[in-house]
Amino acid sequence: MAEEFHRATFNKPLPAELGAPAFVDGWRNRALLVGVIFVAAAVILGFLGQAQDGLGWDHFLRAWVLGLMLTFGFAVGGQALLMVQYCSGGKWGLLLRRPLEAMTSTLPLVFLYWIVLVLFMKRLFIWARYPDAASAFKSGFITQMQAHCINFKKPMLNPFAFTWVSLLCFAIWGLYAWRLTVLGARRDTQGPETTPYWIKKLENISGPGIVVYSVTITAASIYWVMSMDVTWFSTVYGLLYLVEQGFQVLAFAIIVAVALSKAEPYHTLLRQTEQHDLGKLTFAFVMLNIYLNFGQFLIIWSGNLPNEINWYLDRIRGGWGIIITLDFIFHWLVPFTLLLSRDLKRNKKRLTRVCQFMIFAVAVNLFWLIEPNFKDAARNLHFSWGILEYAAVPVAMTAFWVAYFCMRLKTRPLVQVNDPHLAEILEPEHAHA
Numbered sequence: 001m002a003e004e005f006h007r008a009t010f011n012k013p014l015p016a017e018l019g020a021p022a023f024v025d026g027w028r029n030r031a032l033l034v035g036v037i038f039v040a041a042a043v044i045l046g047f048l049g050q051a052q053d054g055l056g057w058d059h060f061l062r063a064w065v066l067g068l069m070l071t072f073g074f075a076v077g078g079q080a081l082l083m084v085q086y087c088s089g090g091k092w093g094l095l096l097r098r099p100l101e102a103m104t105s106t107l108p109l110v111f112l113y114w115i116v117l118v119l120f121m122k123r124l125f126i127w128a129r130y131p132d133a134a135s136a137f138k139s140g141f142i143t144q145m146q147a148h149c150i151n152f153k154k155p156m157l158n159p160f161a162f163t164w165v166s167l168l169c170f171a172i173w174g175l176y177a178w179r180l181t182v183l184g185a186r187r188d189t190q191g192p193e194t195t196p197y198w199i200k201k202l203e204n205i206s207g208p209g210i211v212v213y214s215v216t217i218t219a220a221s222i223y224w225v226m227s228m229d230v231t232w233f234s235t236v237y238g239l240l241y242l243v244e245q246g247f248q249v250l251a252f253a254i255i256v257a258v259a260l261s262k263a264e265p266y267h268t269l270l271r272q273t274e275q276h277d278l279g280k281l282t283f284a285f286v287m288l289n290i291y292l293n294f295g296q297f298l299i300i301w302s303g304n305l306p307n308e309i310n311w312y313l314d315r316i317r318g319g320w321g322i323i324i325t326l327d328f329i330f331h332w333l334v335p336f337t338l339l340l341s342r343d344l345k346r347n348k349k350r351l352t353r354v355c356q357f358m359i360f361a362v363a364v365n366l367f368w369l370i371e372p373n374f375k376d377a378a379r380n381l382h383f384s385w386g387i388l389e390y391a392a393v394p395v396a397m398t399a400f401w402v403a404y405f406c407m408r409l410k411t412r413p414l415v416q417v418n419d420p421h422l423a424e425i426l427e428p429e430h431a432h433a
Contacts, residue, residue: 077245
């Protein structure tokens with residue numbers, strides 16, 4: 001009924017087929033193939049690294065953390081951006097709502113990835129490996145500063161707290177994912193006259209949800225990554241990951257939307273106007289990312305306190321200056337410069353390339369955050385077979401995540417026919433160019 005109404009009213013008819021196109025199955029199959037190939041590569045590199053320096057499987061686990069944080073960013077960051085859209089409104093929600101819902105529903109796979117951290121936490125976190133910090137210090141396994149921080153943070157940094165806080169976070173994310181998906185599906189079955197009710201209801205859920213997300217993302221990032229270095233203190237650490245997730249989620253969502261525009265219904269829905277708007281929103285996250293990261297660096301460096309600047313020295317000296325320079329170029333300079341261009345934001349192929357590059361830059365940044373936490377790598381960037389795990393393991397994990405995402409994307413129509421912005425987005429392009 002609603003579909004016939006839209007066809008009769010707007011200049012451009014709503015496509016008859018609103019489901020995901022058949023080539024999404026091809027994406028899934030290719031992702032599974034890539035995942036299998038890189039799993040084999042990761043296993044081979046693990047054996048080679050173990051034979052070389054005895055750290056092959058340690059690097060495997062460190063790279064696993066990178067893959068976890070990358071896929072976690074897509075799943076939970078997708079949920080956060082979905083809630084932001086429900087609160088802010090806008091035409092971009094009509095284009096990204098289904099991809100964001102599909103990203104949100106991949107949380108079970110991310111949970112399975114997280115279980116590996118629990119099983120091998122003693123290989124990744126010194127507070128789990130050395131619960132008796134005094135004895136570990138006397139034996140020379142840790143420094144006096146590390147022993148002091150382990151004792152000071154023991155109420156928080158212990159296996160029990162790590163597990164129950166993480167489980168609580170997953171339960172909260174899972175509840176919001178389930179609730180938003182169920183309400184979205186129920187909204188699809190009702191007519192346009194119920195739109196004001198659904199807008200208000202989803203706003204009321206999403207508003208507090210954004211606050212809850214901010215708290216839980218802070219807890220997760222502190223436990224899963226920051227606590228690898230017990231001597232590091234940062235009041236904006238969770239906020240950095242929050243902005244980073246918006247950075248990578250928007251990039252991935254744009255890639256998906258542009259790829260879907262090769263067929264209906266996105267071929268009709270994705271106009272240059274909305275594509276340009278999505279590019280501008282991504283540019284805003286790039287600028288915010290620059291501001292927060294450089295602000296933290298500037299404040300700590302200008303303070304010149306030995307106990308604080310060591311975290312940066314571990315990531316600048318011993319060859320790491322190359323990585324931080326590349327991180328700055330990849331993560332901020334390149335996307336910032338390119339997204340200034342109006343023409344690029346309106347060119348599907350070029351915008352897709354920039355977004356792909358942004359996701360690669362997120363992986364480079366995570367490598368810079370994770371690897372120097374370990375004694376063998378701090379101020380000592382060096383090649384080994386094990387270090388190549390940072391390429392093999394995250395690619396495999398992300399490939400399996402993409403395959404699952406494609407499965408979820410096909411479960412719902414790509415267009416919400418009772419969206420109030422559908423009328424405007426079906427108008428001819430020149431009307432809002």
